Amino acid sequence: MTAGRIPKAIYSLLRSRKLAIVLLVTITLLSAFGTLIPQQSRAGDAYVAMWNEDHPLVSAINQYYDLNNIYDSWQFLTILALLGVNTFFCSLPRIKTSLNRVYGQVRFTDSDFILKLKNHHSIVVKRSATKTISDLQKILNRKGYITTQQGNQIFAEKNRYGSLSSPIFHLSLVVILLSTFYGGAMQMHGVAQIIDGQDFTEAHSNYIHIKEGPFFGEQHKYFNIHLTKFHPSYELNGKWRGFAADVLLSENGQVIKEDTIYVNNPLRYKGFSIDRNEYGFAPLFVLRSNDSISGSYIIASYTDDHQYTASFNIADTGILADVVLYPDAIVGDEIISISDFPNNPLAYLNLSKNGELIYSGPLKLNDSIKFDLDSTEMSLEFNDLEYWASFYIHRDASIPILYSALLICLLSLTAALFYIPRRIWVEIVDNDNNTTGTTDSTGITINIGGKADKKILSFKDELLEICNEIGGT
Amino acid sequence: MSDTESILFLASATMYAISAAAYIFSMTFRKDHWTVRASQFAVLGAVFHTVSLALRWIEGGHGPYETMFEILSSTALVAVLVFLIVQYKMDKIKLTGVLVMPALFIMMGITATLPQEISPITPSLQSYWLIAHIGFAKLAYGSVLIGTSCGIFYIFKSGKESVSNFYERLPSLEALDDLSYRFIAAGFLFIAVMVATGAVWANKTWGSYWSWDPLETWSLVSWFTYGIYLHLRLTHGWYGKKAAYVSIVGMIVLIFTIFIASTVFSLSDHSAYMNI
Numbered sequence: 001m002t003a004g005r006i007p008k009a010i011y012s013l014l015r016s017r018k019l020a021i022v023l024l025v026t027i028t029l030l031s032a033f034g035t036l037i038p039q040q041s042r043a044g045d046a047y048v049a050m051w052n053e054d055h056p057l058v059s060a061i062n063q064y065y066d067l068n069n070i071y072d073s074w075q076f077l078t079i080l081a082l083l084g085v086n087t088f089f090c091s092l093p094r095i096k097t098s099l100n101r102v103y104g105q106v107r108f109t110d111s112d113f114i115l116k117l118k119n120h121h122s123i124v125v126k127r128s129a130t131k132t133i134s135d136l137q138k139i140l141n142r143k144g145y146i147t148t149q150q151g152n153q154i155f156a157e158k159n160r161y162g163s164l165s166s167p168i169f170h171l172s173l174v175v176i177l178l179s180t181f182y183g184g185a186m187q188m189h190g191v192a193q194i195i196d197g198q199d200f201t202e203a204h205s206n207y208i209h210i211k212e213g214p215f216f217g218e219q220h221k222y223f224n225i226h227l228t229k230f231h232p233s234y235e236l237n238g239k240w241r242g243f244a245a246d247v248l249l250s251e252n253g254q255v256i257k258e259d260t261i262y263v264n265n266p267l268r269y270k271g272f273s274i275d276r277n278e279y280g281f282a283p284l285f286v287l288r289s290n291d292s293i294s295g296s297y298i299i300a301s302y303t304d305d306h307q308y309t310a311s312f313n314i315a316d317t318g319i320l321a322d323v324v325l326y327p328d329a330i331v332g333d334e335i336i337s338i339s340d341f342p343n344n345p346l347a348y349l350n351l352s353k354n355g356e357l358i359y360s361g362p363l364k365l366n367d368s369i370k371f372d373l374d375s376t377e378m379s380l381e382f383n384d385l386e387y388w389a390s391f392y393i394h395r396d397a398s399i400p401i402l403y404s405a406l407l408i409c410l411l412s413l414t415a416a417l418f419y420i421p422r423r424i425w426v427e428i429v430d431n432d433n434n435t436t437g438t439t440d441s442t443g444i445t446i447n448i449g450g451k452a453d454k455k456i457l458s459f460k461d462e463l464l465e466i467c468n469e470i471g472g473t
Numbered sequence: 474m475s476d477t478e479s480i481l482f483l484a485s486a487t488m489y490a491i492s493a494a495a496y497i498f499s500m501t502f503r504k505d506h507w508t509v510r511a512s513q514f515a516v517l518g519a520v521f522h523t524v525s526l527a528l529r530w531i532e533g534g535h536g537p538y539e540t541m542f543e544i545l546s547s548t549a550l551v552a553v554l555v556f557l558i559v560q561y562k563m564d565k566i567k568l569t570g571v572l573v574m575p576a577l578f579i580m581m582g583i584t585a586t587l588p589q590e591i592s593p594i595t596p597s598l599q600s601y602w603l604i605a606h607i608g609f610a611k612l613a614y615g616s617v618l619i620g621t622s623c624g625i626f627y628i629f630k631s632g633k634e635s636v637s638n639f640y641e642r643l644p645s646l647e648a649l650d651d652l653s654y655r656f657i658a659a660g661f662l663f664i665a666v667m668v669a670t671g672a673v674w675a676n677k678t679w680g681s682y683w684s685w686d687p688l689e690t691w692s693l694v695s696w697f698t699y700g701i702y703l704h705l706r707l708t709h710g711w712y713g714k715k716a717a718y719v720s721i722v723g724m725i726v727l728i729f730t731i732f733i734a735s736t737v738f739s740l741s742d743h744s745a746y747m748n749i
Contacts, residue, residue: 017704017708017709018709020704021701021704021705021709024697024700024701024704025701027697028694028697028698028701031690031693031694031697032690032691032694034685034690035687035690035691035734035738039685041684041685042684042685042686071685180683189680189681235599239534239594239599240593240594240596241596241599242596242597262596263596263597263599263678264596264597264599264600264677264678266677266680273676273680275678275679275680277680392679392680394680394681396682399676399682402682403673406669406672406673409665409669410662410665410666410669413661413662413665414662417658417659417661417662418658454654454658454707455651455655456651457647457648457651458651
């Protein structure tokens with residue numbers, strides 16, 4: 001192959017409809033395959049590691065081909081990009097054809113063309129050509145066709161703009177793909193954790209987890225979120241709405257917004273969307289000795305054991321505390337919590353030093369325990385209990401483009417499938433070459449034929465109906 | 474679940490079973506008027522079914538989309554309604570009831586084995602997007618069920634006209650192929666709307682319009698499968714039998730997506746809302 005032919009061959013491949021099928025099948029299979037193996041982005045590193053341990057044979061293949069990250073892999077993204085390029089190049093010639101069909105000149109054709117069409121009829125009627133043309137136009141108009149006439153030829157068309165729908169649909173898919181790539185490159189999403197009554201400033205280092213696209217460029221806005229109150233919330237009709245967070249959003253000391261964030265009701269500001277995510281409890285433990293006092297709120301998170309637990313080191317004592325927190329405790333043979341409301345908080349503490357258990361037992365709110373450490377008497381108090389809430393904060397500049405493209409995609413798909421262009425050509429042939437339109441013994445022949453892009457059977461029926469209405473043999 | 478609701482649910486399943494039997498009887502013994510009776514039984518079943526779900530709605534204070542029982546039951550109802558409306562408008566589609574009604578009866582049977590308690594609604598489901606998202610999923614299922622039935626009939630009928638007159642009562646091969654295409658094209662659109670509304674809703678609720686959740690991935694796989702069907706048909710001339718086989722593959726994928734994927738993939742965000 002000569003050098004000049006290579007670009008042509010590439011272009012020819014990229015606009016191939018066969019390539020489109022191959023890419024679609026590949027993406028479909030890869031997408032389905034990705035659901036069978038846990039993905040790091042969804043399941044988390046720990047789960048994936050555990051799964052791979054349980055499946056040692058598959059694990060080697062997974063790690064070699066990075067199958068636990070299939071949707072973020074360069075191979076998958078390249079195939080997606082290739083599908084976008086292929087769709088674009090396939091659409092280009094169709095746009096030209098469609099524009100020609102919509103805005104080009106009306107094409108009248110003779111019987112030679114009409115009789116070669118797959119759907120055509122020849123009808124002989126004994127009436128004048130002029131009246132036949134007039135009747136035909138009326139019938140066609142009644143069926144929604146726009147007709148134009150030139151001499152003894154008629155061109156009728158219905159749903160003309162429908163021919164633009166398929167290229168628009170395909171181009172909107174390209175825009176959707178582009179916007180997802182753009183969004184992925186420019187977005188950030190992170191998780192902020194705030195204890196009731198405390199603040200969070202939107203800055204990279206303050207997130208407990210953050211992921212930024214390669215072109216996000218640290219465009220943080222440094223606004224402040226104050227969690228005024230985290231509380232259970234209900235609809236006006238009393239229906240449970242889940243927990244809600246009353247927040248104050250401020251920037252440079254000025255309060256910008258005061259709002260309540262709950263499920264399906266995020267707070268939006270400067271392109272950032274702030275959604276309520278998880279919640280838990282933050283007990284305040286205070287350590288007292290004769291000469292010092294220290295304390296802090298501890299984040300207790302909900303675990304797979306269906307308990308709120310936390311593990312922390314008590315100041316610089318070298319004591320490790322494991323806490324199970326019961327916000328609404330009932331103490332019987334075992335301790336259980338009957339709700340997520342802090343009606344009767346109780347913390348079950350296990351204190352250990354150098355692996356040796358030094359205390360194990362329950363601690364009620366506002367109670368304390370005493371213990372000796374290196375001959376110093378100390379007390380640990382359970383002084384307060386607040387909720388903590390985590391917020392999923394994200395910024396995706398592609399959303400307006402994506403939503404617009406989705407809307408156009410759905411509308412154009414509807415048009416492509418149901419607003420089908422139909423074209424009918426007619427030529428009236430006077431069997432005796434009598435162009436004056438007078439009736440004679442042999443009458444006239446109406447050659448009528450047409451095309452529909454889709455729904456060919458119903459077009460066939462419609463053409464037959466038109467012929468029946470004209471009458472004749 | 475109240476006794477009245479339970480009785481009406483069983484009555485509707487019974488009516489669907491009788492309707493299925495009547496369709497099969499009509500086709501086997503060439504008794505045309507039995508298709509009318511079969512439709513009447515299906516209508517009666519749909520009425521019982523609607524009242525049963527309405528009672529559940531009133532009792533639970535939310536629509537039938539919280540538990541797998543509710544999802545399957547309401548999907549079956551929408552499929553029956555789509556079938557009844559379509560056959561009212563298109564007489565030649567009537568005999569697809571031979572496949573559609575037994576399929577729906579089996580679906581009702583599976584539904585009956587599921588836990589039937591009414592659960593309180595999950596807060597994230599309290600959204601208008603839910604109606605569009607779930608509504609179009611059900612419409613998609615109803616449409617492709619009819620489309621695939623036409624495809625299956627096409628396979629049965631093709632090449633057998635001279636062997637048995639059993640198939641003569643079906644629409645022509647050309648008509649079956651065309652009808653199959655039209656319903657699957659509608660299904661393709663409905664799946665597209667379901668995926669799009671789901672993406673918008675997910676962005677609002679979970680903060681991300683697409684997270685490769687197993688169920689959303691399988692919805693995309695279903696859409697791609699029907700996209701491949703349409704491409705093969707419209708650009709590569711895969712009509713008739715070939716198209717019918719692809720439509721069957723699509724139906725299997727869609728059934729897996731709507732009814733099985735959420736139970737198989739425990740890591741799906743959807744599983745948490747379906748109270749399986």
